[in-house]
Amino acid sequence: MTYQDIINKRRSVYALNHQLPVSEDEVLTRIKDALVASPSAFNMQSAHALILLGEQHKTLWNDIVTKTLQAIVPAENFEPTQQKMNMFAAAYGTVLFFEDDEVVSNMKEQFATYADAFDTFAAHGQGIAHVNVWNSLAEVGVGANLQHYNPIIDDAVRERWSVPANWQLKAQLVFGGIEGAPGTQERMSADERIRIER
Ligand SMILES: Cc1cc2nc3c(=O)[nH]c(=O)nc-3n(C[C@H](O)[C@H](O)[C@H](O)COP(=O)(O)O)c2cc1C
Numbered sequence: 001m002t003y004q005d006i007i008n009k010r011r012s013v014y015a016l017n018h019q020l021p022v023s024e025d026e027v028l029t030r031i032k033d034a035l036v037a038s039p040s041a042f043n044m045q046s047a048h049a050l051i052l053l054g055e056q057h058k059t060l061w062n063d064i065v066t067k068t069l070q071a072i073v074p075a076e077n078f079e080p081t082q083q084k085m086n087m088f089a090a091a092y093g094t095v096l097f098f099e100d101d102e103v104v105s106n107m108k109e110q111f112a113t114y115a116d117a118f119d120t121f122a123a124h125g126q127g128i129a130h131v132n133v134w135n136s137l138a139e140v141g142v143g144a145n146l147q148h149y150n151p152i153i154d155d156a157v158r159e160r161w162s163v164p165a166n167w168q169l170k171a172q173l174v175f176g177g178i179e180g181a182p183g184t185q186e187r188m189s190a191d192e193r194i195r196i197e198r
Contacts, residue, residue, distance in 0.1 A: 013143030015180030016091035041121030091176030
């Protein structure tokens with residue numbers, strides 16, 4: 001499989017199940033290796049992850065996210081939300097991505113000329129880590145979708161898994177076996193998006 005094949009294979013897969021096409025060990029190794037290999041501005045390595053499996057994964061979706069949303073979404077409109085929560089809970093696990101704000105603050109002090117750029121650098125570093133993990137899982141046929149229930153679940157997540165105060169939740173990558181493949185998606189052509197000058 002070429003690198004482009006892997007990139008093309010990565011999609012937002014929402015219909016996930018508990019049957020991984022490879023071992024749990026391989027999935028965990030891929031998540032770890034992809035995160036560690038991901039570049040960051042000034043090599044600050046401020047992205048962290050907490051991988052939730054089994055009951056911990058279910059607790060996130062069936063308890064924390066569901067209850068948080070129940071307090072916001074009117075009961076009569078909750079059914080579609082409930083279905084989404086059931087879909088996420090049916091997956092194998094979730095990678096919670098965090099940014100170490102202390103590292104970013106220290107970098108702002110240390111490299112004052114770039115201080116204003118560090119929040120953007122940090123966001124880019126997060127995105128790179130997310131997509132590297134997502135692509136690596138896609139390569140072996142593990143489906144995933146990227147969610148952003150932060151910041152409304154931050155406090156409950158912090159309390160449940162004793163997350164350090166300086167780690168800020170940025171994204172949730174839900175992963176598992178592919179129960180249903182996503183449909184095709186329209187993409188603009190490269191010519192519409194990329195200009196080449198010589
Ligand atoms: C930065 C970023 C944030 C996203 N946030 C969400 C999200 O919160 N919930 C969601 O269901 N999908 C989210 N997505 C998935 C996009 O909607 C999806 O990647 C896009 O429509 C392209 O589809 P594909 O992933 O199947 O190629 C996000 C994707 C990116 C890159």
